Amino acid sequence: MKITIVAGARPNFMKIAPIIEAIQNKKRKGFNMSYRLVHTGQHYDKNLSGTFFEELNIPLPDTNLEVKSGTQAEQTAAIMIGFEKELQQNPCDLVMVVGDVTSTMACAIVAKKAHIKVAHVEAGIRSGDMKMPEEINRIVTDSLTDYFFTTSSYANENLLELGVPKSNIFFVGNVMIDTLLKNESRLKKPSFWDNMNLRNKGYFVMTLHRPSNVDEEVQLENIITKIVSLGKDYPIIFPVHPRTQKLLDGLDLNFENLHYINPLGYLEFNYLVKHALAVITDSGGITEETTVMNVPCLTLRDSTERLETCNIGTNLLVGSDTKKIEKAFKILLSGNWKQGSVPELWDGHAAERIVSHLTHIFKL
Missing domain, CATH: 3.40.50.2000 (Glycogen Phosphorylase B;)
Structure with a gap:
C-alpha cells in the first residue's frame, strides 16, 4: 500500500x-x-x-x-x-x-x-x-x-x-497531541528566558495572525493596548507572525511589558506555553495544546472549531470584545480560572x- x-x-x-x-x-x-x-x-x-x-x-x-x-x-x-x-x-x-x-x-x-x-x-x-x-x-x-x-x-x-x-x-x-506528549520532556528553554528574567507562571504568551484581528490597524492597536494594560504587572511575550509584522511596522506600539520576538521552533515555543500564566491567542491548534498542558487560554475569536477545548479544556472565547477580555483577566488574576480536563483519546x-x-x- x-x-x-x-x-x-x-x-x-x-x-x-x-x-x-x-x-x-x-x-x-x-x-x-x-x-x-x-x-x-x-x-x-x-x-x-x-x-x-x-x-x-x-x-x-x-x-x-x-x-x-x-x-x-x-x-x-x-x-x-x-x-x-x-x-x-x-x-x-x-x-x-x-x-x-x-x-x-x-x-x-x-x-x-x-x-x-x-x-x-x-x-x-x-x-x-x-x-x-x-x-x-x-x-x-x-x-x-x-x-x-x-x-x-x-x-x-x-x-x-x-x-x-x-x-x-x-x-x-488528536495527532497534534501525540507530538506534544512525545516531545514534552524535550521542551527547550528559549535563549532569552534568563535575559528577560522570566519565571514559571509569571508571564503571558500572545499570538495573533487571524485576518479579523491583524488586517486592520485600529482593531490590532485596540487589542494589543487592552491586553498590555490588563497584564501590566507581567511580561507579555509576543512571537510575531509575518502577517502581523506587516501591520505592526506601521504602528507605534511599544510598551515596557510587551516583548516582540521572532517566531520560535516547536520545542522552545511549547516550553513558553507550558510555563506561562496564560496564553492569549487566535490560533485553534494552540488551544488544544494549552488544554492538555492545563494552561489557561483566552481565544480572541467569536467561534471555534475545537469546542472540546472550551467545554472540557482550559479555553475561553473572548472575541475582540474588550469587556469580555477584561472580565476574563479578572477571573484569571483572581486565581479562579476553570479547571480543565483532557478530552477523550x-x-x-x-x-x-x-x-x-x-x-x-x-x-x-
Missing part, C-alpha cells in the same frame, strides 16, 4: 510526524505500507527548514512543490497543478491530507479527480464561520473524503449530520489508531 501524505503549513508537520512514525513501525513489522511525503511549500520559514524537521524527527519531504505565497486562488491553483503532476509521476493507493489549510483542500480535489481514495485527518471539525478560509477548506475536503479520522465526538456528530456513513468515521484522537496514540485502521481498510 502506497500512501501520499500532504503537508502545507507548520501545523501540518506536527500532525504528520506521529503518522509517519506509526507507518514506519508497521512496515518494520512486515506490513506492506510505504509513504511519500509531499510538502506543497504553501508556508515556508526557517522553522520549517532542516531545524524544524530535526526537532520533530520528521524525514525530509520527498518533494516540495514550492508554491510559496499568493492569494487564496493563486495558491489553490498552483498547488493543484503541482500535485497533479506529482500523482502522475508517483501513483499511490491513498492520499492523506491533514488539518484545514489550502493544501488540504486543493490536494483532496486533485486526488479525487485522479480516482484516488482520500483520508482526512482532523475531519469533521466546524466553526460555523464562513468568513474563515479554513472553514471552506474543511467543508470542501470533507465533501470529497473517503475515510474520516476525527478528534472528538463533536466532529463525529457533524459528519453524521452531513450523511457520512458511520462506517467511514474513525474516532482516533487525546492520549498520544491517535496516529497508531489511524494506521491500524488503514491496515484493516486495505486488508494488509
Whole structure:
C-alpha cells in the first residue's frame, strides 16, 4: 500500500510526524505500507527548514512543490497543478491530507479527480464561520473524503449530520497531541528566558495572525493596548507572525511589558506555553495544546472549531470584545480560572489508531 501524505503549513508537520512514525513501525513489522511525503511549500520559514524537521524527527519531504505565497486562488491553483503532476509521476493507493489549510483542500480535489481514495485527518471539525478560509477548506475536503479520522465526538456528530456513513468515521484522537506528549520532556528553554528574567507562571504568551484581528490597524492597536494594560504587572511575550509584522511596522506600539520576538521552533515555543500564566491567542491548534498542558487560554475569536477545548479544556472565547477580555483577566488574576480536563483519546496514540485502521481498510 502506497500512501501520499500532504503537508502545507507548520501545523501540518506536527500532525504528520506521529503518522509517519506509526507507518514506519508497521512496515518494520512486515506490513506492506510505504509513504511519500509531499510538502506543497504553501508556508515556508526557517522553522520549517532542516531545524524544524530535526526537532520533530520528521524525514525530509520527498518533494516540495514550492508554491510559496499568493492569494487564496493563486495558491489553490498552483498547488493543484503541482500535485497533479506529482500523482502522475508517483501513483499511490491513498492520499492523506491533514488539518484545514489550502493544501488540504486543493490536494483532496486533485486526488479525487485522479480516482484516488482520500483520508482526512482532523475531519469533521466546524466553526460555523464562513468568513474563515479554513472553514471552506474543511467543508470542501470533507465533501470529497473517503475515510474520516476525527478528534472528538463533536466532529463525529457533524459528519453524521452531513450523511457520512458511520462506517467511514474513525474516532482516533488528536495527532497534534501525540507530538506534544512525545516531545514534552524535550521542551527547550528559549535563549532569552534568563535575559528577560522570566519565571514559571509569571508571564503571558500572545499570538495573533487571524485576518479579523491583524488586517486592520485600529482593531490590532485596540487589542494589543487592552491586553498590555490588563497584564501590566507581567511580561507579555509576543512571537510575531509575518502577517502581523506587516501591520505592526506601521504602528507605534511599544510598551515596557510587551516583548516582540521572532517566531520560535516547536520545542522552545511549547516550553513558553507550558510555563506561562496564560496564553492569549487566535490560533485553534494552540488551544488544544494549552488544554492538555492545563494552561489557561483566552481565544480572541467569536467561534471555534475545537469546542472540546472550551467545554472540557482550559479555553475561553473572548472575541475582540474588550469587556469580555477584561472580565476574563479578572477571573484569571483572581486565581479562579476553570479547571480543565483532557478530552477523550487525546492520549498520544491517535496516529497508531489511524494506521491500524488503514491496515484493516486495505486488508494488509
